[in-house]
Amino acid sequence: MAEQHRxxxxxxxxxxxxxxxQTNDGAHHRAQLRAQxxxxxxxxxxxxxxxxxxxxxxxxxxxxLITVSAYVVATRRPxxxxxxxxxxxxKLALAVLLIRxxxxxxxxxxxxxxxxxxxxxxxxxxxxxxxxxxxxKVTAETLVFAxxxxxxxxxxxxxxxxxxxxxxxxxxxxxxxxxxxxTGVAVVVALTFAPHLIADAQRLRAARRLRGRPDRxxxxxxxxxxxxxxxxxxxxxxxxxxxxxxxxxxTAQVPRAVRRTTxxxxxxxxxxVCAGTYGLLTAEGGTYGLPVLLAGLAAALAGLxxxxxxxxxxxxxxxxxxxxxxxxxASGAAVAxxxxxxxxxxxxxxxxxxxxxxxxxxxxxxxAAVLLGLLPAFLTAPPKEPS
Amino acid sequence: xxxxEDVSVIYDGAAEPTIQGVDFEVPEGELVLLVGPSGVGKSxxxxxxxxxxxxxxxxxxxxxxTVAGRDTRTHKPRELADVVGTVGQDPLSHxxxxxxxxxxxxxxxxxxxxxxxxxxxxEETLDLLGLADLRHRPIATLSGGQxxxxxxxxxxxxxxxxxxxxxxxxxLDPAAAEEVLAVLQxxxxxxxxxxxxxxxxxxxxxxxxxxxxxxxxxxxxxxLGTPAEVMAVSPVYPPVVALGRLAAxxxxxxxxxxxxxxxxxxxxxxxxxxDIAAQGRGELRDQPQQTRTRQQSTPPELLxxxxxxxxxxxxxxxxxxxxxxxxxxxxTVTRGRIQALRHINLSIxxxxxxxxxxxxxxGKSxxxxxxxxxxxxxxxxxxxxDATPHRTPPPDLVRRVGLVPQEPRDxxxxxxxxxxxxxxxxxxxxxxxxxRALVSELLPGITDDTHPRDLSExxxxxxxxxxxxxxxxxxxxxxxxxxxxxxxAKSRLVTLLRELAAEGHAIVLATHDxxxxxxxxxxxxxxxxxxxxxxxxTADVVVSxxxxxPQVTKILAPQQWLxxxxxxxxxx
Numbered sequence: 001m002a003e004q005h006r007x008x009x010x011x012x013x014x015x016x017x018x019x020x021x022q023t024n025d026g027a028h029h030r031a032q033l034r035a036q037x038x039x040x041x042x043x044x045x046x047x048x049x050x051x052x053x054x055x056x057x058x059x060x061x062x063x064x065l066i067t068v069s070a071y072v073v074a075t076r077r078p079x080x081x082x083x084x085x086x087x088x089x090x091k092l093a094l095a096v097l098l099i100r101x102x103x104x105x106x107x108x109x110x111x112x113x114x115x116x117x118x119x120x121x122x123x124x125x126x127x128x129x130x131x132x133x134x135x136x137k138v139t140a141e142t143l144v145f146a147x148x149x150x151x152x153x154x155x156x157x158x159x160x161x162x163x164x165x166x167x168x169x170x171x172x173x174x175x176x177x178x179x180x181x182x183t184g185v186a187v188v189v190a191l192t193f194a195p196h197l198i199a200d201a202q203r204l205r206a207a208r209r210l211r212g213r214p215d216r217x218x219x220x221x222x223x224x225x226x227x228x229x230x231x232x233x234x235x236x237x238x239x240x241x242x243x244x245x246x247x248x249x250x251t252a253q254v255p256r257a258v259r260r261t262t263x264x265x266x267x268x269x270x271x272x273v274c275a276g277t278y279g280l281l282t283a284e285g286g287t288y289g290l291p292v293l294l295a296g297l298a299a300a301l302a303g304l305x306x307x308x309x310x311x312x313x314x315x316x317x318x319x320x321x322x323x324x325x326x327x328x329x330a331s332g333a334a335v336a337x338x339x340x341x342x343x344x345x346x347x348x349x350x351x352x353x354x355x356x357x358x359x360x361x362x363x364x365x366x367x368a369a370v371l372l373g374l375l376p377a378f379l380t381a382p383p384k385e386p387s
Numbered sequence: 388x389x390x391x392e393d394v395s396v397i398y399d400g401a402a403e404p405t406i407q408g409v410d411f412e413v414p415e416g417e418l419v420l421l422v423g424p425s426g427v428g429k430s431x432x433x434x435x436x437x438x439x440x441x442x443x444x445x446x447x448x449x450x451x452x453t454v455a456g457r458d459t460r461t462h463k464p465r466e467l468a469d470v471v472g473t474v475g476q477d478p479l480s481h482x483x484x485x486x487x488x489x490x491x492x493x494x495x496x497x498x499x500x501x502x503x504x505x506x507x508x509x510e511e512t513l514d515l516l517g518l519a520d521l522r523h524r525p526i527a528t529l530s531g532g533q534x535x536x537x538x539x540x541x542x543x544x545x546x547x548x549x550x551x552x553x554x555x556x557x558x559l560d561p562a563a564a565e566e567v568l569a570v571l572q573x574x575x576x577x578x579x580x581x582x583x584x585x586x587x588x589x590x591x592x593x594x595x596x597x598x599x600x601x602x603x604x605x606x607x608x609x610x611l612g613t614p615a616e617v618m619a620v621s622p623v624y625p626p627v628v629a630l631g632r633l634a635a636x637x638x639x640x641x642x643x644x645x646x647x648x649x650x651x652x653x654x655x656x657x658x659x660x661x662d663i664a665a666q667g668r669g670e671l672r673d674q675p676q677q678t679r680t681r682q683q684s685t686p687p688e689l690l691x692x693x694x695x696x697x698x699x700x701x702x703x704x705x706x707x708x709x710x711x712x713x714x715x716x717x718x719t720v721t722r723g724r725i726q727a728l729r730h731i732n733l734s735i736x737x738x739x740x741x742x743x744x745x746x747x748x749x750g751k752s753x754x755x756x757x758x759x760x761x762x763x764x765x766x767x768x769x770x771x772x773d774a775t776p777h778r779t780p781p782p783d784l785v786r787r788v789g790l791v792p793q794e795p796r797d798x799x800x801x802x803x804x805x806x807x808x809x810x811x812x813x814x815x816x817x818x819x820x821x822x823r824a825l826v827s828e829l830l831p832g833i834t835d836d837t838h839p840r841d842l843s844e845x846x847x848x849x850x851x852x853x854x855x856x857x858x859x860x861x862x863x864x865x866x867x868x869x870x871x872x873x874x875x876a877k878s879r880l881v882t883l884l885r886e887l888a889a890e891g892h893a894i895v896l897a898t899h900d901x902x903x904x905x906x907x908x909x910x911x912x913x914x915x916x917x918x919x920x921x922x923x924x925t926a927d928v929v930v931s932x933x934x935x936x937p938q939v940t941k942i943l944a945p946q947q948w949l950x951x952x953x954x955x956x957x958x959x
Contacts, residue, residue, distance in 0.1 A: 079525075170485060185483070189483075203797060206761050207797040207798055208781070209759065209760065209784070210759060210761075210789065210792065211798060212782045212814040230840075231796075238480035239480050241444075242480060243483055244443060244463070245438075245467075246542065248497055249465050315502065316492030316496055316502065316506070317492070317502070
């Protein structure tokens, strides 16, 4: 409507831009588009590293995996509030490791160990709790086993944290099919609710000090509970109003036939998926299981695609899947694949023995494979400093 | 462009309609300002344009509202999104995405515009609003003024023909407000956008309005007219109009420029009067024009203040009891990598009112937080009375210093006024009934069982103030007290704070409101990037600054008058 009246003074807009999005602001943005990595690539890379972590219990390899992902995160994470979540994930991983160790100490384990470190008083349990032990001998073997196991889980968590830090789930959301977009936004808004809630709680606890009440302790937290919830709810309502006024949830008129086909396709597709899965899992359904599952999946996807026509949404600068993104995803996949291979060819190196207790050694070529995961740190440009 | 036909809105459970008899039209390309005291239904009227009233808020709308020919009864807000852009009071609750660029594109994505059109408009809007450097920044890291501009930009990109704004400059410092208003004016002039805007700070916006719709009392039909006509009868008016009414200028001047051109005669009269009776506010004028140094800390130059000044100086020498309500020495606060405050020296004397001014993010709130111990100094020392705030347990601290935060609601937890008062008495260790007595005095007519949430913005502020005052702190801090207050509530607050200062309370206000500072403060401290850049008597500091000078000062320069009240007193 108003393109004709474009203000004359606005920099960079006075030139006519006849050839689409990339012509009007020159090389700078093309370069930036090139540098942009698809968020999906980061998620694939991180999850592949996580998969690799599940293939081994060798603490040296796991530590190497953590170091690799941490290095990439440290050098390549953008300066957004999201990227700070990495620290939270690392803390969570540490907590998991500690809890695993604590359980190993108090609950004992069926592992026959010979190196007794200490003996805790054992709590006698009734007959029905047979097989469970509280306290008793704590052996070095039990502890080492728990450490390996916990470290595996911690590595997995840290890899997920890396995915969060490198590409926020909101960016990933932009790549969802149109029909799922609105659900996706609702989920993201719900997710931001929690950080807001925490910020509110902190502010209100601080305000308690102004009333002359202690601002620390559990009781303080309870007393601000209701106002915090009220505030968060009010903000959500305001956000909903703003989203509504900005066109969230607009639908396009589609012919009735298309609407019905969409419904039919989605329903039969989902039924097909259910039946197919059932077929695959039961013994006698081996023949029809896979084809039905595939057909159901195809029908559901077609339904989704057709459903996308009801929403007139378009995407602003969608993330493009460029060769660089492929390489990043591939480097992650290679790590996962090579470690899976190594786990089958050289299981003793990847799962160092606990009984008898031996020192883990660093298997050379699996370690080299893990280092492949460093590739993204050299492929992508470092993030810009915030202006 | 916008047409109201005999519109009335009644919310569910309300006895009276919130607005009624609204019948006017806003033609294309006009900027109409909606004015009126708090609670007359300005937000409801604005909501009716975007369709949020009644589709989102509930209630019953009678009559008809049409926007660009679309009836809001049959069109939901989302179906009006391509013609109406709405920005609410709080920009933060408006944002859906987390970076500036995505936020600008969001509305267009919902409307399904072609990618190349979106790209072009985002670039245009970034330039139009001066946001190009911030395009990749997360919104949470922006300042208030920047956020407000992003919010306006985000509704501009779909090129709506109507823009509805609810108090777009209330939370902004004077410079940022001018930035936003300049953008709005440009939209009206260059793009022919129709704007309907509600704003309490008339002194900032009135010169941009083509017409004004005045809602005088709740439920009364709006009065529509040119700004000069409406201002002649309006219960709310900016200082320039007040001065015009006082001097009986017709037609009323609306801008400082208009008023200055008429003011020669008034200046003359004031000069004569002043020469005859060289007292009153005289010493303000007779002060030599000083260059402001950083550490200059002059106690109030009020009538009779010289005595106190002498007295307090003497006490410094003779007794060990600190004469200052608070003393800050070489204070530095670092938050993360940012230095929020740098080497601040400040002493606050009892009975003194200080206005703390500066840009959004200059460190005003941090300084106040340091004084109540919410923020620990990185280096330097803070003393309030004889205590160090961040080491003092809260129950002791409330008797020394009280802070009314930016959002007074943060202080109120209970679900009735009575419960709030009982809790406040207990917290402060005051005799039962102290707080309730204060509330009755400050807020007559509030019943015990009122929920604090149901109070108006001004009433809530006063309730929070009463809660804080229950402990009788000698030092009282207020963060942005006039945000969302109309002129009546503001003048009540001014009277109240003046009385408190006269009783010997030291008061520190962090504010963007230059008129409030002019009326109330003895001393103004300007902060920029965490440093004190000016500290001195109000008249000296604000007179020399183009953005912090109140309207009366600008009109009557080079004479140094700050408020209409002073002028009135001098003339009588």
